[in-house]
Each structure stands twice: as structure tokens, then as C-alpha cells.
Amino acid sequence: MSTTKLPPSSIPIFTTVASYREWRRKAYAEKKSVGFVPTMGALHEGHLSLVRRSLAENDLTVMSIFVNPAQFAPHEDLASYPRTLERDLELLAEQKVASKQPSAVFLPNVHEMYPSGINQDVNQQRGTFVEVKGYGEQMEGKSRPTFFRGVATVVTKLFNAIEPTNAYFGQKDIQQALLLRHMVTDLLLSHPSPNNLHIVPTIRDTSDDLALSSRNAYLSPAGRKVAPILYASLRTAEGCWAAGGSKLDCINAATKIIQRRIEQANEEGLDVEMKLDYLEMNDAGDFEVIEGDVTRSSKGDAAVILSGALWVDQTRLIDNILLGSVGRIVR
Known part of the structure; x- marks a missing residue:
């Protein structure tokens, strides 16, 4: 375990797979369960809620x-x-549930995670990568075509290194979490098993329901003022769906909410640029787009993902609401 150039921490930090695995073997020997929360840092209450669930x-x-x-x-x-390691470690050390506190932080460098090297250009990459075919091209995958390949690869590596009994992901990244469940199932992983990959409801700002995200730090004051409109538009679509409206009617109603807020921002003289990336309804099982004339009654209890992405200046915000029978999704 190396502490070179690391901030002080009351929680053990492991920077290599080898050092972490020595610690993990002891947990196996003592028959202790291990919960795992993977993050990219810049921690906020959404991350910390996952930590407390694991604790x-x-x-x-x-x-x-x-x-x-x-x-x-x-x-x-x-x-x-955003990279805020010192503050992240302080926040993590403050978490406590029934006398239990976080046990370890895995803090690898890029070479540790990608021994063959890594290039952001997929065409220049060498080594082993993981793709979840048929599930990574819709929704977020349309706007970010290489995103889920990168996610599936790094999470496979992390699961292999950490060997968690349970793993915890936030609903805000719902497609990512469900895609990882498919991956765990297809690759026959045991740590975690598909049933032990938990999706936890999105944590929101109590003042305006904006989904918490590390990228919210990018927002200007004007951007922060308009950002909650994405969730408000999704709530409009949710109400339309519950009232028996068609998918097309509900998405159109939500889109009008966004368009009107863009107009209001201009009228208010806010120095902010907003651009809708997408609003859509997709089947929660295979991520296929729901047809435009489908209604809640014709869809039955099948789980549906109502999601959207909105550019606020240079910051891309995402959010979602789950419709229908979702008890087996968020748990």
C-alpha cells in the first residue's frame, strides 16, 4: 500500500490491485461481506448515500x-x-452507520487499471475491452457512442479486483446500471451476482429537485438556475403518461416545457445557452424505443425508462424517471 503524495486519511488507501487483494483475502478468511461503491471522485451526497447503504x-x-x-x-x-481527492477522503471518513465506517479506498492510477495503456480514441486502443452488444447503442449510447464500452471495461476490471459481495449504483445513470446487470449476467460473474448489483434512487437537491452530479460543479449561477427544468419536463411527461396520454403526446408536452424555459431565460436576460439533446421513453429490459402511439394501458406493467439529456452551456445534464413496475429494477 503506497501513500506517496496522498492526502492524510483515516481510511486505508490501496493504490495497487496486489495490495488490495491481500486485504481482500483476509476478509474472505473472516467470512465478511464486502460492499462496493465505484466512483470517479468529486463526491456528493448521491455517492455518500450509496456508501451508507453499503455500510x-x-x-x-x-x-x-x-x-x-x-x-x-x-x-x-x-x-x-473535477478532482477533489482530499475533500473526498474527508467526506468518506465522516460516514458512519451503526458504528460501521468505510473500510478501504481503492485508488489506482491509469497504468494499474490499463497495463497495456489507454487512448481516448477507440481506434488507437490496444488491449482487452468489454462491450455489451445490443444494449449500449440506444439512449445515452446514441449521443456517446464509445461511452458504455469504456464503462463496461472499467467496471469489469473493478469487479475483478474488488470482488464485492454487493455493489451499489445510482438510478441517475439508469442505463449504465442496467447494462452492467446484463454484463454481470452474461459474463457469469459471482462478485457481485446480478441480484447483488443494487440500483439506488437518485438523490436530489432539496431546494429544486436537481439530480446531484459531479458535473453540476461546472454550472454557472445562471446555468444552475435553469438546470432543474430537465427534471420538471420529465415530471410533466410522467403526469401525461399516468393520465393515459400516448408516448408521443407525453414527450411533446415535456419538450414544450424545455422550449418555454429557453424562451424565459432569454426574456430574463440570463447569460446561458440551453439545448435539448433528447427526451425519450425506452423499454427498461432491452432499451428499445417505445412506439409513439403506445399508452400506459397498452404497455401494461412493463417497466419504462423516461429519460432526457440537456446541454446547459458546456455542461450536459442527464436525468430519468422510471414508469410502470420497477420494483425489480431499483432495489
């Missing part, structure tokens, strides 16, 4: 902090992604 349900809890180059396209914000 409540496991003997030991591990968090990883690793900004994964493979899930950033060459034009995306890898270099500027």
Missing part, C-alpha cells in the same frame, strides 16, 4: 476513486473533470 448491508465497505479515460471521447472533459 448498513455489509460487514466491510470499499469505495473506488478512478477517473476512467476509456469512457471519455477525445472531445469530452477528461482533463477538466
